[in-house]
Amino acid sequence: MKLDQYSREALEKLNSELTQHLELAQGNRMALDLSRGKPAPDQLDLAAPLDQPLQSYIASDGTDARNYGSLRGLPEARALGADLTGVPAENLIATGNSSLFLMYIASQTALNQGLWGDKRRWSRTATPKFLTPVPGYDRHFTMSETLGIEMINIPMTDSGPDMARAEELVRQDPDIKGIWCVPKYANPTGCIYSPETVQRMAMLPATSAADDFVVFWDNAYAAHDFTFPRAPLTDLYQAALEAGTEDHVLLFGSTSKITYASGGVSFVGASDSVLDTLEKHLSVMLIGPDKVSQLRHARFLGGRLEEHMAEHAKLLTPKFDLVEQILSTELGDLDIASWTHPSGGYFVSLDVTPGTATEIIDTAREAGLALTPAGATFPYGRDPDDKNIRIAPTFATLEDLQLALELLTLCVKLVTARRLLEASADLEE
Numbered sequence: 001m002k003l004d005q006y007s008r009e010a011l012e013k014l015n016s017e018l019t020q021h022l023e024l025a026q027g028n029r030m031a032l033d034l035s036r037g038k039p040a041p042d043q044l045d046l047a048a049p050l051d052q053p054l055q056s057y058i059a060s061d062g063t064d065a066r067n068y069g070s071l072r073g074l075p076e077a078r079a080l081g082a083d084l085t086g087v088p089a090e091n092l093i094a095t096g097n098s099s100l101f102l103m104y105i106a107s108q109t110a111l112n113q114g115l116w117g118d119k120r121r122w123s124r125t126a127t128p129k130f131l132t133p134v135p136g137y138d139r140h141f142t143m144s145e146t147l148g149i150e151m152i153n154i155p156m157t158d159s160g161p162d163m164a165r166a167e168e169l170v171r172q173d174p175d176i177k178g179i180w181c182v183p184k185y186a187n188p189t190g191c192i193y194s195p196e197t198v199q200r201m202a203m204l205p206a207t208s209a210a211d212d213f214v215v216f217w218d219n220a221y222a223a224h225d226f227t228f229p230r231a232p233l234t235d236l237y238q239a240a241l242e243a244g245t246e247d248h249v250l251l252f253g254s255t256s257k258i259t260y261a262s263g264g265v266s267f268v269g270a271s272d273s274v275l276d277t278l279e280k281h282l283s284v285m286l287i288g289p290d291k292v293s294q295l296r297h298a299r300f301l302g303g304r305l306e307e308h309m310a311e312h313a314k315l316l317t318p319k320f321d322l323v324e325q326i327l328s329t330e331l332g333d334l335d336i337a338s339w340t341h342p343s344g345g346y347f348v349s350l351d352v353t354p355g356t357a358t359e360i361i362d363t364a365r366e367a368g369l370a371l372t373p374a375g376a377t378f379p380y381g382r383d384p385d386d387k388n389i390r391i392a393p394t395f396a397t398l399e400d401l402q403l404a405l406e407l408l409t410l411c412v413k414l415v416t417a418r419r420l421l422e423a424s425a426d427l428e429e
């Protein structure tokens with residue numbers, strides 16, 4: 001039965017039962033954590049062969065991987081990047097372990113030097129702005145804020161950002177210089193952008209009133225499917241070539257959640273001329289990337305990316321199934337929450353009754369469960385409806401995940417029941 005159809009008596013009974021359960025949980029002094037979107041140790045172990053000594057350090061083009069140079073990365077690493085991101089190898093730079101670092105460098109270059117070898121740079125305007133589909137990835141938002149880029153929220157749908165809204169805004173405002181996208185298994189909703197969304201995204205720089213608009217395509221979960229063959233994502237780079245907007249798309253990816261989060265390879269894809277600009281800018285701070293890591297990744301993953309990701313899926317599927325099972329058993333009939341059912345990626349996005357997320361997260365924390373802070377999935381840490389909670393199930397063991405989800409759903413029910421009781425008391429007054 002829906003919770004808002006409970007009688008006052010039934011709500012009071014539920015409130016006192018749940019309060020007792022919460023007190024018991026508090027007494028257990030648990031230390032559970034659903035805030036970290038990190039690979040679990042058994043996922044990291046899947047890449048153990050990376051640590052075996054390389055038989056040879058000489059790459060396919062004769063480069064000695066141990067030495068300086070090759071700013072664009074080794075050919076075999078770029079081929080791996082092509083397999084991962086869908087961008088042709090010749091349009092990729094393969095570099096150090098962090099794609100986030102590449103996004104920062106690219107943003108900074110677009111802001112201060114420009115990506116196009118002419119006078120266009122975002123700093124020409126006092127208030128450069130970005131569209132931020134929400135809920136989204138907190139580090140994108142922190143990056144924009146740090147660089148002085150204002151953010152304008154647009155809603156996420158099951159097929160990607162609300163493109164009609166994005167088009168309307170970019171047509172009107174030349175200060176809007178870009179958009180953040182996580183196109184496959186989006187962080188945190190887990191949706192995959194539909195073919196239509198990708199086509200419209202490729203057109204967005206042409207629709208825009210700005211002549212220096214850039215789509216930031218952070219494909220962090222490109223290969224992180226739970227079922228195989230991999231779910232398709234329409235090729236943005238190809239669509240941009242067809243739309244003539246290829247100088248206005250930047251595509252990112254990395255092996256962070258494929259091998260080691262701290263010791264992988266990252267990629268940026270762009271048109272020839274934009275890639276030249278980025279390479280020039282990188283050369284100011286880097287004589288050459290860690291090509292030994294590139295070589296070991298290319299040799300370990302080359303031709304078997306899908307096979308390797310299937311091993312991750314075997315470890316992750318039971319965790320995501322457990323989340324789904326507990327959420328639907330505990331909350332399904334009450335009509336007080338909705339959540340996503342991703343078939344890949346790292347997160348489940350839970351929406352609770354507007355105005356209750358902060359209190360639910362605080363209550364859970366007091367009982368020993370750490371969750372991503374309320375508001376973190378929105379720019380400036382402000383969720384206008386105070387309703388979104390990001391669940392990151394990968395790092396916990398199955399046993400801890402079960403306890404954590406039981407506690408989380410208990411807090412959702414308790415806080416919502418208390419609010420309904422307060423509202424009915426107000427009505428009686």
Ligand SMILES: Cc1ncc(COP(=O)(O)O)c(C=O)c1O
Nearest residue numbers: 098099100137182187220254256
């Ligand atoms: C959407 C998204 N992009 C980028 C990253 C970080 O990628 P990297 O380790 O390559 O910097 C993450 C990590 O959680 C992420 O969720």
